Amino acid sequence: QKEVEQNSGPLSVPEGAIASLNCTYSDRGSQSFFWYRQYSGKSPELIMSIYSNGDKEDGRFTAQLNKASQYVSLLIRDSQPSDSATYLCAVNQAAGNKLTFGGGTRVLVKP
Amino acid sequence: ETGVTQTPRHLVMGMTNKKSLKCEQHLGHNAMYWYKQSAKKPLELMFVYNFKEQTENNSVPSRFSPECPNSSHLFLHLHTLQPEDSALYLCASSQDRFADTQYFGPGTRLTVL
Numbered sequence: 001q002k003e004v005e006q007n008s009g010p011l012s013v014p015e016g017a018i019a020s021l022n023c024t025y026s027d028r029g030s031q032s033f034f035w036y037r038q039y040s041g042k043s044p045e046l047i048m049s050i051y052s053n054g055d056k057e058d059g060r061f062t063a064q065l066n067k068a069s070q071y072v073s074l075l076i077r078d079s080q081p082s083d084s085a086t087y088l089c090a091v092n093q094a095a096g097n098k099l100t101f102g103g104g105t106r107v108l109v110k111p
Numbered sequence: 112e113t114g115v116t117q118t119p120r121h122l123v124m125g126m127t128n129k130k131s132l133k134c135e136q137h138l139g140h141n142a143m144y145w146y147k148q149s150a151k152k153p154l155e156l157m158f159v160y161n162f163k164e165q166t167e168n169n170s171v172p173s174r175f176s177p178e179c180p181n182s183s184h185l186f187l188h189l190h191t192l193q194p195e196d197s198a199l200y201l202c203a204s205s206q207d208r209f210a211d212t213q214y215f216g217p218g219t220r221l222t223v224l
Contacts, residue, residue, distance in 0.1 A: 004153070032211040043201055043215040044154070088154065092211050098167065099213060101154040 003027065004091050006102035013109055019076040021105045023089030026070070032092035033065055033072045038104065039085045048074065079109045114138065115216035117202050123222045124192065132187040132219045134202030142208040143185040145177060146201040148218070154201070160185060161208035192223045 005024045013019045021035075032051055036044035050056045050063040050072065062075040072091075076083055086104040093100055115136045124130050136143065145157040159167035160179040174196075176188040185202055199220050203213040 008151075034211070036215075041220075043218045046212060046214070049212060090154075098156055098159070099211075100156075103151075103153045 003100045004102035006105045009106040011107045013079050015111050019079045021074040024071045025091045027093045030091045034090040035074045036088040037085045081109050084109045117216040121220045129190040134185040136204040140204040141182045142205045144203040148199040194223050197223045
């Protein structure tokens with residue numbers, strides 16, 4: 001079983017729509033969760049972090065965490081073509097205090 | 112310069128060559144990391160340094176040799192690599208190894224012929 005799982009996509013959304021990305025993790029003791037955006041050929045860029053159950057909003061991005069179900073999600077509202085990228089979910093595992101990344105979900109926003 | 116920088120940005124080397132990748136962070140952080148990103152695979156943690164001391168080696172082959180002379184600089188020395196080592200090598204830093212938020216450099220795209 002992969003430690004952090006994401007659907008590889010591509011997730012195709014029309015411009016202006018909501019993109020919904022999901023991530024599940026196996027380490028129940030994990031406490032910190034992150035979403036990184038990575039454009040093709042570029043390095044990952046941190047866009048959201050979340051530590052408590054519930055929603056956290058930052059601009060057009062909303063992260064949602066449910067520790068009981070071991071999933072974290074990212075919503076991108078009013079999607080723009082510039083949001084087209086691969087979104088990486090990262091989980092700080094309780095054991096060893098290290099970030100484990102999922103394989104990423106590729107998002108394509110079509111004008 | 113600000114943030115995390117890496118040089119070179121692109122590197123092509125033969126299997127018998129010896130080369131080094133350099134990472135420098137200007138954020139005042141004390142932890143630095145090397146990651147490998149291969150096509151269609153998740154980011155793989157290779158090494159962690161905290162206050163210049165190596166705290167993690169994630170079963171990396173000995174043909175990769177890290178060096179951390181101070182908290183701002185991190186090197187990855189490469190020798191007798193294999194074609195399957197071709198990947199994007201990313202450096203990251205954080206306040207210390209217990210800090211969650213990591214900031215990435217632009218990466219070095221390595222091709223081994």
